[in-house]
Amino acid sequence: MRTQYSAANWKMNLSLTEGEDLIKEILSIKKLTAAHHQIIFAVPFPLLLPMMKLVEGYDRVAIAAQNCHQKLKGAFTGETSAALLASIGIKYVIIGHSERRQYFAETNDLLKEKIDLALSQNITPIFCCGEPLDVRTKQGQNEFVATQLKESLFHLTPENMAKIIIAYEPIWAIGTGQTASTAQAQEMHQFIRQTISVAYTSALAKEISILYGGSVKADTAQELFSCPDVDGGLVGGASLISKDFSQIIAALK
Numbered sequence: 001m002r003t004q005y006s007a008a009n010w011k012m013n014l015s016l017t018e019g020e021d022l023i024k025e026i027l028s029i030k031k032l033t034a035a036h037h038q039i040i041f042a043v044p045f046p047l048l049l050p051m052m053k054l055v056e057g058y059d060r061v062a063i064a065a066q067n068c069h070q071k072l073k074g075a076f077t078g079e080t081s082a083a084l085l086a087s088i089g090i091k092y093v094i095i096g097h098s099e100r101r102q103y104f105a106e107t108n109d110l111l112k113e114k115i116d117l118a119l120s121q122n123i124t125p126i127f128c129c130g131e132p133l134d135v136r137t138k139q140g141q142n143e144f145v146a147t148q149l150k151e152s153l154f155h156l157t158p159e160n161m162a163k164i165i166i167a168y169e170p171i172w173a174i175g176t177g178q179t180a181s182t183a184q185a186q187e188m189h190q191f192i193r194q195t196i197s198v199a200y201t202s203a204l205a206k207e208i209s210i211l212y213g214g215s216v217k218a219d220t221a222q223e224l225f226s227c228p229d230v231d232g233g234l235v236g237g238a239s240l241i242s243k244d245f246s247q248i249i250a251a252l253k
């Protein structure tokens with residue numbers, strides 16, 4: 001079975017003590033994960049090291065960064081590179097979240113560079129894709145997402161492609177409370193897998209975990225995660241409440 005992920009995206013939320021309290025509460029759950037489950041907390045940069053300390057010794061719990069720069073080092077005041085993340089032991093990084101694309105003008109080409117650098121540092125990218133509302137309204141979502149995959153990922157060797165985690169996050173569902181229906185999620189996840197199998201092989205496409213993101217809540221997670229091509233979720237708002245996020249973890253296949 002493919003690895004099933006429950007990935008929290010804290011965005012620019014929670015203080016050091018709030019973050020510590022939340023992770024401690026989640027870790028106190030007795031039967032946290034099955035062998036094919038992985039919990040990830042993507043936290044703001046200043047919280048990476050203290051949160052890593054908290055999850056030390058938990059094999060299936062990891063801390064992720066929410067972004068990295070497209071260069072490995074240099075005169076880029078205020079930025080953080082994949083090399084820096086690797087130097088503190090980070091194993092996952094979110095690349096291409098729609099908020100980065102929207103507010104920081106990140107393009108498919110730029111994200112391609114970030115993907116390459118993360119992989120070069122042995123960091124697994126969680127690559128976000130997904131269409132805005134106007135594209136969905138015109139039924140252009142498949143073409144839109146296929147272009148994102150093609151322009152940022154399909155230059156990768158099969159070996160590197162197999163390391164990628166994909167998160168499908170329809171922009172109209174992020175932070176809006178409006179989740180994609182299970183039919184919409186399954187349809188797109190199947191399309192993404194199909195697109196990968198055409199670009200690579202169906203065996204490789206079957207290996208890749210594809211997470212759903214966009215207003216995943218404690219009461220919608222089970223149905224979404226039960227879709228055959230949905231391998232867990234990337235969760236914003238609901239990951240900030242320990243009770244909700246623990247229910248989302250419990251909903252993993």
Ligand code: PGA
Pocket residue numbers: 009169173174175176177213214215216234235236237238
């Ligand atoms: P949301 O955010 O769950 O609050 O919609 C998801 C995300 O942006 O990753």
